[in-house]
Amino acid sequence: FELSKVMADRGAVTTLVSMGVPEREAQGYLEMSGGSIEKAIDLYLSLSSQTAARGERKQDSASYPPPPSYRITCTNTESGWAWDVQHLKFFNGKDRVYPLRALESGSAGPGYEASGAILEGKGGMWGGRKDVASGYFWIGGEFAPGTVVTKAEIKEGNPPHKSVSGTMRFETLDANKGWIDVKGSTGSANASSVAPGEIKATTATERKVKYEGPIPKDEELTVKPSKPVQGRVHDVCYKSQLLPERRTPFEPDKKFYIAENCEGLWVCVSKACGAETLRKACKLIRQTVPPEQRKMWGEFRSPQWAKDPGPMRVVVLDNRSNEQAGCIPELKDGSTGRNGTSCPFVFTSREDFHGGIGGSWAEGQLTLHEMTHGADMVIRQLRDPYFHDEVAELWAKYCEKFRHVEPSIRTTTFLGDGKCIVASGAEHYCYAAANRDEFLAECHTIAQGLHKGSKDYEKCKLSTPKEIAETMPDVLNLLRKHFCLPP
Secondary structure: OOOOHHHHHHHHHHHHHHOOOOHHHHHHHHHHOOOOHHHHHHHHHHHHHHHHHOOOOOOOHHHOOOOOEEEEEEOOEOOOOOEEEEEEEEEEOOEEEOOOEEEEOOEOOOOOOOHHHHOOOOOOOEEEOOOOOOOOEEEEEEOOOOOOOOEEEEEEOOOOOOEOOOOEEEEEEEOOOEEEEEEEEEOOOOEEEEOOOOOOOOOOOOOOOOOOOOOOOHHHEOOOOOOOOOOOOOHHHEHHHEOOOOOOOOOOOOOOEEEEEEOOEEEEEEHHHOHHHHHHHHHHHHHHOOHHHHHHHHHOOOEOOOOOOOOOEEEEEOOOOOOOHHHOOOOOOOOOOOOEEEOOEEEEEHHHHOOOHHHOOOOOHHHHHHHHHHHHHHHHHHOOOOHHHHHHHHHHHHHHHHEEEEEEEEEEEEEOOOOEEEEEEEEEEOHHHOOHHHHHHHHHHHHOOOOOOOHHHHHOOOOOHHHHHHHOHHHHHHHHHHOOOOO
16 A cells, blocks of 8 residues: 655655755645645746746756656556556667656555566566546656657556556656657557467476575574574564564554454454444454464564554554545554555455455455465564565465466557557466565465455466465465464
8 A cells, every 4th residue: 555655755856856956945845736746846847937037046947957757647547546567668769778766656555666667677566556636647767867768668467457548648757848748649649459469378487585685593583483594584573673562552542443352463443434344354353363373463563664563453444435544543644545564554444344345356355465464474573484484485486376378468668759559468477476475465365265256366277275275285284374264
């Protein structure tokens, strides 16, 4: 979810500063523009021209040209709230050019920023979210001075988080006009479908885990690992990196929440969600999380970069009234987003317990997925730091099993002459293949029987507990060790 607002604001201020605007002044433009970098630039340029007209400033905005910047803007997606982009590549002629910095309208949070889909060596997918001020999605890059981009290629994810046909634009940042089309290029102008030919899945090969950082000593960790770890583990595992314990036990704010302590694991539901939501959430937790682990949730301490010391807890917000993460009493910081995990909060939505997300997900599927992320940190801190490596090795072993040819994936190439070419058909990885953390969460939801009917997983023949047991028995055994699974 979108807890990256601070990072986005810093990037916006940096862009304005590069145009010659003093940092404090840049922050003011951003605040006056409601956090929108587009509006902030337009406001700055407008006021600059007015000042120059009065003779108060000798230089105009051309004296402070912005760095070369290009982006793809999307006004609407099939889901209406998210846009998944697997990669965005920029070219000058036949040569690929790389931006110095990624630009984005917003993202689902750490691990899903635009940099993963744009910058060299990052490797990842952009989980795009709308710019709050404009209501649009956009992803792009800021380049070194003198860079000219003549072509952009964007590869989108699966429905429903892909653009509606004809809603994308290829834009560049003009010093006087703000963002403008590159020679009138739009996603619908002169678009022609090209036959991609028959795309066949390549032979699956096992990946290798890349261990980084110094190997910690046992005394540095919160508990002794069952086996030696091979590199740096998650921050939650290091004694020296944890926040101090609370002076008094955590108690949910009764003015905002109705809550229940599930034997150590707090489930905090906003009053707007209602008592029935709390009942359903607690039932799901007790069915899937064993008592000994629920107790650990109550003992969990956050790392020093977190906004709250702990314990790890589930927070359910109301989608009908558009409650956002920043509205909870523990934060009160304007953070946006509702579905996601940001230590020590496992955020989820009321709709997950009343028909399922979007009416197409199984009830409880989102909560179980996000709760697994929370459990992952709890297990590594209080039960076994080796769990970090154990899951990583299984992800590397089975990642390629979650790959299939997806004819609905669309790659759009924008050309500098205003034309674009649209091609469909590409190898596609299910979300479980994204990284170690998502592998664990998705495998758990499959093992709980909550992915039946998921088309992409069905194509991989990994959508049911039976298929997990047949294809990845060691994964199922690990899940049974830490969670309560159906017989």
